[in-house]
Amino acid sequence: MDDPGNGGHAALVQLQAYLAQMDHAGETRLPAERELSESLGVSRGDLRKALAVLEKDGRIWRHVGRGTFVGSGPVEETIGISEIAGRTNPADVMRARLIIEPEIAREAALHATLSDIAAMRQSLVQTRDAVTWRQYENIDNLLHRQIAQASRNNVLLGLFDVLNAVRRTVVWGRLRSEGARPPADHHSFADHERIVEAIAERDLGGAAAAMRLHLQQVERRLIPVREAAE
Amino acid sequence: MDDPGNGGHAALVQLQAYLAQMDHAGETRLPAERELSESLGVSRGDLRKALAVLEKDGRIWRHVGRGTFVGSGPVEETIGISEIAGRTNPADVMRARLIIEPEIAREAALHATLSDIAAMRQSLVQTRDAVTWRQYENIDNLLHRQIAQASRNNVLLGLFDVLNAVRRTVVWGRLRSEGARPPADHHSFADHERIVEAIAERDLGGAAAAMRLHLQQVERRLIPVREAAE
DNA sequence: AAAGGGAATCATACGCGGATTGGTTAAAAT
DNA sequence: ATTTTAACCAATCCGCGTATGATTCCCTTT
Incomplete structure (x- = not known):
């Protein structure tokens, strides 16, 4: 007007x-x-x-x-786990693990304290004592998280937790009753020991390589039809 | 009874x-x-x-x-952004970026489509046209996210978003009025172009290296006192 | 007749109170 | 003395009302 x-x-x-x-x-x-x-x-x-x-x-x-x-944007747009998990697949999750976790292991080799390594070694023993797959899975998760924790970087630890949560929701319901308990010659036992040893010896590249090898083994077990199809 | x-x-x-x-x-x-x-x-x-x-x-x-x-645990323990950001510092965030983003760039070089690359190039031009720091920051963020998106892996993209949100909350309030607009010889311009070019040429290692170099430059600008102190 | 303003409506998000549930404690019963 | 039962506490979920931005429609003004 x-x-x-x-x-x-x-x-x-x-x-x-x-x-x-x-x-x-x-x-x-x-x-x-x-x-x-x-x-x-x-x-x-x-x-x-x-x-x-x-x-x-x-x-x-x-x-x-x-x-x-x-301000430029919402300071805290909650990025939900389910949001990520909702539009992805196990293959992408595995790929992400292969990219992230070896680098975390490398960082852990650089920053792990003696008590960190001791805790990992204790988890190693516990994985061998697991009498059921569920128990084994729990301790396996714990070990991987201990490695992420040993990086002494809370951001990396948080990202690992997010990735872990996504993995759990995506592969949810798999591997129900594949057998009573993990076999004694399960590849993960040796894999885990190699990783922890490399971290203990401060072998940065070795820790990353060992973790990468381990995850590739896991990937192979998860998708066993792959090589035959190609 | x-x-x-x-x-x-x-x-x-x-x-x-x-x-x-x-x-x-x-x-x-x-x-x-x-x-x-x-x-x-x-x-x-x-x-x-x-x-x-x-x-x-x-x-x-x-x-x-x-x-x-x-089940072994809550399928969806909400890992809050603020939870991660609450107990960390800019140095750890930068370290995490240096670990994650180069690998994402490598993956992008492998999976980016032609339209992905075209979008990146457009963002490159827009960064040069930005007349204020806030605009520049927005487009810079967009470019980095486009790279993550080009990895064609929604898990990696989600992790990048989480990392980005953490970064924004941690360094919140910095660089308010450092100057009217980004200088024409700002290092990021050349850095970004190198990254996008490496992705366009499918140079996996080159993309990762260029991204790493770029982030190291950013880190140096963020913590300029470092070298003098040592 | 055209254009802009104001009010009604829609879709989404927050807040609060009641209900539900695991955790704890005290009384009661055997 | 031990176990069962009930009551209470703390934390979470759920439904409804309210607030807010987005959209549409009608009316006034020129």
Whole structure:
């Protein structure tokens, strides 16, 4: 009404001023559109146009039901495990393990403390004592996690946990009753020992190689038809 | 009452029978303790003792407010971004990036489609056109994510997203007003071009090396005092 | 008649209170 | 004295109401 000609431009200017004034405080959320439009004295349509400009510019971020916030994006867009697991397959999970875990083992060889290594050795013994596949699986998981923990890098540990959770949901329901207990000559026993030994000897490349070999063995056991088909 | 002497043993046997019977169905959650105790005709105390045994054995797991489930552990223990970010530091995040992202780039060089590469090249141009640091950051993020996406592995992409979210929360609030816009000779421009070119030429090792080099540059810029201190 | 503004409506997300469930403790019963 | 039962606690889930951004429709104004 005052100046319909400039359209949303006045609203954009006012909104930028408001943003600058608000940015000095720690608050990142700005009022609802209905309030703000009245507070700034512009129509909601013009306000929305201005907001759209700022959003395309990356200065604010909006979401239905939550509000409008300043900043490039949601600080904590929860990336759900099920979201990842929902659109993937065991082969990709295995591939990711083959890429990530050897590097984690290398890092573990560099940063593991003596107590870390002692804990791994104890898990090694326990895997041999497992009387059921479920027990073995638990201790196997524990050992792999101990290795990730030994990297002394909480980010790597967290990524490992995410990967592990995805793996569990994806292959969920496999290997139910393949046998009473792991056979004594199961390849993983020797594999695990090689990995832990390499870590103990601070052999970075050896630890990564041993882990890679181990996971390739696991992959072969998981998808046994592969070589015959090719 | 019937046989107080054997204590919880009878309950344990009955519970194991119930578990075996239920395990054939796909259901993993068993009834509430109050119902189950009445259904099996044992006291809740004995039932809980039996449940404790099975839990220590790893066959079931329980959680307050949710229930009791068969299986080694919660299939979806939500690993929160903030949980990871809460107990780490920028150095560890950078280290994790240096470990993960080069391997992702290698995978991208193997699996990227032509449209993937075209999208990357477009982002390359856009980074040069960015007039503000925030715009540059957005496009930079987009480019790195495009590379992860080009790996054609949703697990790797998910892990990258998690890592990225952690990075954003950890370094949150840095580099506010270091300058109006990225300088034309910013190292990242050439770095990014090298990475994309290596991916386009299917040079696996080259892509990984270029990404590693780029991240080392970023690390150096992030922690500039390092070399002087040593 | 055209255009812009305002109100109603829709879809999604948050918040709160009740209900459910494992964990714990105390009273009661045998 | 031991076991069973009940009651209570803490944590979680679920449903409903509210708030918010997105969209549509109608009306006023020029």
